[in-house]
Amino acid sequence: MRKRVLSGIQPTGNIHIGNYLAAVQNWVLRQDEFENIFCIVDLHAITIYQDPRILKRQIRQLAALLIASGIDPQKSFVFVQSQVSAHAQLAWILNCFTPMGWLNRMTQFKEKSKECKNEVSTGLFDYPVLMAADILLYETDLVPVGEDQKQHVEFARDIAKRFNSIYGPTFKIPEVLIPEVGARIMGLDEPTKKMSKSKERFGHAIYLLDSPDQIRAKIMAAVTDSGRDIHFDQSRPGIYNLLVIYELFTKYPRPDIERRFEGKGYVALKKELIEVIIEHLRPLQSRYQKLMEDSGQIDSILQKGAVAVRPITEKTLAAVKEKVGLW
Numbered sequence: 001m002r003k004r005v006l007s008g009i010q011p012t013g014n015i016h017i018g019n020y021l022a023a024v025q026n027w028v029l030r031q032d033e034f035e036n037i038f039c040i041v042d043l044h045a046i047t048i049y050q051d052p053r054i055l056k057r058q059i060r061q062l063a064a065l066l067i068a069s070g071i072d073p074q075k076s077f078v079f080v081q082s083q084v085s086a087h088a089q090l091a092w093i094l095n096c097f098t099p100m101g102w103l104n105r106m107t108q109f110k111e112k113s114k115e116c117k118n119e120v121s122t123g124l125f126d127y128p129v130l131m132a133a134d135i136l137l138y139e140t141d142l143v144p145v146g147e148d149q150k151q152h153v154e155f156a157r158d159i160a161k162r163f164n165s166i167y168g169p170t171f172k173i174p175e176v177l178i179p180e181v182g183a184r185i186m187g188l189d190e191p192t193k194k195m196s197k198s199k200e201r202f203g204h205a206i207y208l209l210d211s212p213d214q215i216r217a218k219i220m221a222a223v224t225d226s227g228r229d230i231h232f233d234q235s236r237p238g239i240y241n242l243l244v245i246y247e248l249f250t251k252y253p254r255p256d257i258e259r260r261f262e263g264k265g266y267v268a269l270k271k272e273l274i275e276v277i278i279e280h281l282r283p284l285q286s287r288y289q290k291l292m293e294d295s296g297q298i299d300s301i302l303q304k305g306a307v308a309v310r311p312i313t314e315k316t317l318a319a320v321k322e323k324v325g326l327w
């Protein structure tokens with residue numbers, strides 16, 4: 001029996017190389033090994049206000065980007081969260097078993113609520129419960145995510161255990177799967193903070209749809225330090241981040257990378273990194289453009305994905321309702 005993998009990604013804005021290197025690329029690389037379920041989490045996206053027309057477009061764009069990145073709809077289910085109503089239903093039930101204190105501890109809520117320009121919604125506070133529902137509906141074995149989501153997966157495990165202890169074995173306890181390298185890609189302009197979709201500064205992130213000129217400008221401007229030698233040294237966050245990005249795009253071993261740049265300065269690394277990123281993204285971008293010419297095809301993939309996963313979710317939801325005593 002293959003293990004079942006589930007992960008989610010928000011359709012808010014273009015995805016960046018942090019999302020790609022820590023999450024999407026790993027989903028693609030291990031696609032044959034697992035049974036895969038990938039969810040475009042639009043219900044999570046609206047925990048912060050989204051312009052409706054833009055959101056709708058971004059859902060389709062994200063689906064196209066995932067497929068252009070190598071997610072194969074023949075091997076993986078890809079669907080939109082709001083199309084499978086059991087996600088919201090299970091989230092409600094789990095809410096009723098979630099102590100508020102557990103949610104109060106979530107670091108992402110603390111950060112995001114500080115950044116929120118408008119009022120903070122109850123949905124943003126409750127976000128981890130919906131994420132737990134996403135995971136627990138599918139008897140998920142593994143949840144591959146970046147480091148920033150680790151606490152949320154642990155939260156899903158805790159809720160599952162709590163529910164199981166009250167009602168008897170119901171949910172499978174999922175494991176988090178964090179990449180050993182690159183679990184936290186840092187902002188190019190601020191290498192002590194994680195690369196984030198919500199930062200609007202030009203040089204902060206490289207997006208999968210960036211042009212060669214944009215990539216060049218952003219990497220050349222990336223913050224480093226006053227050193228010269230090129231080593232994987234975490235105490236020099238700027239150069240370390242660039243080296244990790246280089247490593248993950250090329251898959252070269254670290255000693256080879258260090259040897260390659262021995263005696264050369266940071267500019268040499270930056271120049272080569274630029275070419276590596278441009279060449280890696282070129283075929284992905286052309287697949288994306290092709291897919292976007294036929295949005296009917298994307299919609300049909302998402303539709304099929306939802307139809308395929310619904311029965312799994314209905315089964316779990318029915319079992320949970322039965323346990324709780326609902327009709």
Ligand code: AMP
Nearest residue numbers: 009010018019022145146183184185195
């Ligand atoms: P999101 O865009 O927030 O839905 O995130 C999608 C995936 O990308 C999740 O698995 C995140 O953990 C991961 N991710 C987001 N930002 C970063 C980052 N800067 N470094 C590594 N992984 C990230």
Ligand code: TRP
Nearest residue numbers: 006007008009010041131134135
């Ligand atoms: N919260 C995750 C993020 O922002 C996205 C997400 C939603 C997710 N549901 C999930 C990830 C379930 C893994 C499993 O990155």
